[in-house]
Amino acid sequence: MAITVNNGGASGRRRFHGITALSEINVTPFVDVVLVLLIIFMMTAHVMDSGIEVDVPKTKSVKENIKDLPIVKLTGGGEIYLNEKAVNINQLGAILKSRYRGQAAYLKADKAATWELVAHVMSALGEAGIQVNAVTQPEDSADKRGR
Structure with missing residues (x-):
């Protein structure tokens, strides 16, 4: 979350003209987790072979x-x-x-x-x-x- 302080140009009368809150969602950690899960899935997908074990040449x-x-x-x-x-x-x-x-x-x-x-x-x-x-x-x- 970020806060913006606006001085408004007056040096002493109204020091804080307005405080506005800027809210943003930081998606970077979410993207990191999704990419890690994708990599794990890609690495283990070939292991999911079902049935009778046959070691083909x-x-x-x-x-x-x-x-x-x-x-x-x-x-x-x-x-x-x-x-x-x-x-x-x-x-x-x-x-x-x-x-x-x-x-x-x-x-x-x-x-x-x-x-x-x-x-x-x-x-x-x-x-x-x-x-x-x-x-x-x-x-x-x-x-x-x-x-």
């Missing part, structure tokens, strides 16, 4: 394509999940053929998963007439320097 480029397609996940322990439900490799092709014929599917394979399992799943997807879209993560700059 990293590649140089990823095109983001968000569609409502089935997601087949392969864990390092050899488990197979179709849209968060555990399935058997023998059931996978039949389920995909009956529900998603002619569509594409995302394949998220843990980097600890064996290539034999990945090949079997890709074969089952191909036999069901499903196009495979592999899901990876972009390389970090630290990963590039470490090579």
Whole structure:
């Protein structure tokens, strides 16, 4: 809050001609808090990945394509999940053929998963007439320097 004292030009008669109060809201602390919250949200937003833990391998480029397609996940322990439900490799092709014929599917394979399992799943997807879209993560700059 600020106070303005107006002398009015008279030297001794009326010393304080008028006192007016100027009130302003200082928004600087509010803006600082909002920016800090924004930075915290931006830093933690990528952590909010739900579902089964799969550590996918990293590649140089990823095109983001968000569609409502089935997601087949392969864990390092050899488990197979179709849209968060555990399935058997023998059931996978039949389920995909009956529900998603002619569509594409995302394949998220843990980097600890064996290539034999990945090949079997890709074969089952191909036999069901499903196009495979592999899901990876972009390389970090630290990963590039470490090579």
